[in-house]
Amino acid sequence: MCLLKSAQLSWISICSNGLKEETPLPKLTEHGFQHIDGTDLSQGMIVEAHKTHAYQTLIPWINLQNHLPFFLHNQYNLTICCGVFALDFVEPLSLKWLIQVTQVGGMIVMTIKATYYDTYDFNGFYKELVAQGMIELIDCRMNKPYLGQEADGHYWVFSVLKNQGL
Helix, strand or coil: CCCCCCCHHCCCCCCHEECCCCCCCHHHCCCCEEEEEEEEHHHHEEEEHHHCCCCCCCEEEECCCCCHHHHHHHCCEEEEEEEEEECCCCCCCCHHHHHHHHEEEEEEEEEEEEHHHCCCCCHHHHHHHHHCEEEEEEEEEEEEECCCCEEEEEEEEEECCCCCCC
């Protein structure tokens, strides 16, 4: 049960980075969320996301390996990134770019494939950002189903404390 009313949800801005066909984001509009933007490196995923009519703006050719465009900085209350932190897609540094687009006090929700977590020492990287006062870990669910039964993944929720100077 959602404790917020639709009118309260309409002001929340959401950015989904790395669009997936199976994403639940289109369902968010049914619950009152109105400002949902999406970014992806793949033009094909942008086309598929457009068909859902859930996104206010879709931005192609966004590479999470690099700084994100300045017009995305400090724009979103909630940043979602699912299925991107998997082997050879991005490095842990990409978490900084997610922080950069999220407003102070906003949240980042993301998934990380278990093998990625181990290979790239994501634990060490995010703890460094915590020590720098950039983010705070709100919740983490380790070794949960990821993409069906394919592999285990970790689910993370961070609060952004500071997003300048990245």
